[in-house]
Amino acid sequence: MSEEVRNVNYVGIDIGSTASKVVVRGTSDMQFVLPTGWSSKETTQTIKEKLKENDVDVLGDETKVVATGYGRIAVDFADYVITEITCHARGGRELAGGDCTVIDVGGQDTKVILIENGMVQDFLMNDKCSAGTGKFLEIMANRLGVTLQELFDLAEKGTVLPISSLCTVFAESEVINYIGEGRSREDIAAGVVDSVVTKVAQLAMRKAMTDRVILTGGLSHSAYFTRRLSEQIGKNVESTADGRYAGALGAAILAEEKSRRGR
Template identity: 65%
Template sequence: MIFVGIDIGSTASKVVVRGDVSSEFVMPTGWSSKETAKIIKDALLNDNIDVESNDVIVGATGYGRVAVDFADYVVTEITCHGLGGYEIAGKDCTIIDIGGQDTKIIKIENGIVTDFLMNDKCSAGTGKFVEIMANRLGVDINDLFNMAMTGQILPISSLCTVFAESEIINYIGEGRSRKDIAAGVVDSVAGKVAQLFGKFANSEYVILTGGLSSNKYFADSVSKKIRIPVNTSEYGRFAGALGAARNAEKKYNKERNGADS
């Protein structure tokens, strides 16, 4: 059997394949989740994975999960990110997932989700905020973080992306250094994450997932705010897709065992 997890996020879509074969890939979501789902279906077929086959079971999650009309199971992001994050961590943990539209804090105990929080979609503590601010500074996201490492933090207090961007524009108008503005952007996002993290302050092991999951500088910035080490992973961006694949596998096996009995 082959189990495919598809996580269609607001910015990027991730795919994980597990079972008789194992692979993963990521692609931009674009303007249409439905079109993205079709592209993913074709890409899988090019790898000899036919989602219409009885030997292939598909789980979908994320912002555009309902657009995956060939999915056998459609599951919420919290469940999938919890499953995927737990597998990546290899133990109970608290997951900080920085998504394009929102940031999620998920508590895993005894291998299951026991608590979670999400911020407002307008909040300046999301991946989209970082992308918008990088564009405003005329750099890509990686360059923004590289600049931030050598900059002096300029305060950005607004909770709304629109108003926070106005603060950035004011700093640019004052002739402030891009490095200092970049440092302020990263510090602002880390601060918003720390505010959301408050009720999970007794966590023993924390991992970062989402698009910034392998960025050690950002993880260290959050660590300083919450006073707990935040662990990074190159595979962290695939947590939702991995969880969707594992959830599909669990549900399929449960239904099959029920039928056999």
């Protein structure tokens, strides 16, 4: 990044339904994540204060901010507000180093974005049901009395029990029944994770995916989830270390690109 660009901070803020991610590129390179909580506005204020503590003045002329995500309209100091698809595509392309298919499993929705020749060619989004999202896994982990990572660890040791319900409420009833039957937590966990993997895979396979597929979102750190998804879609799905920041990263890059174009 040139010295001229590094004198300016470009901030990407992705207000998700479960977690809010922030990426700063420029003089104050940094990234962090906070729980969104019940109020996007309160979370936005917390982000503003945390940035200020790190010498990033979101109201200053030397800082450009792009907001995206579920609660993007709450970021009242944003210079630009850009859709999730555009930001996740730009961030995913950056993480992959080129064209790819981005599968983003968020708290309340799952997105499949096809990027070809550096542009979004097609996308699909499931935001009607949380049964194929990270929120479903969090609910089931709480039901089993474990953390999300412990859920994956248990699942890796278990044998899949079928969870057929498409609704989170009814799926939770199936899990409660399995618990009542004395089934092992390992097998129940395997069934829970498999049900989400199946729903994500079904969504992704509705599109003609590119050869390269990357996983972003809050589950992108899980080697087990990534491996199971690879098996179901018949393609190697790559996990990304900073995958949960894809939307915020894309937003920060777009802030820079828009500023350079003087828009």
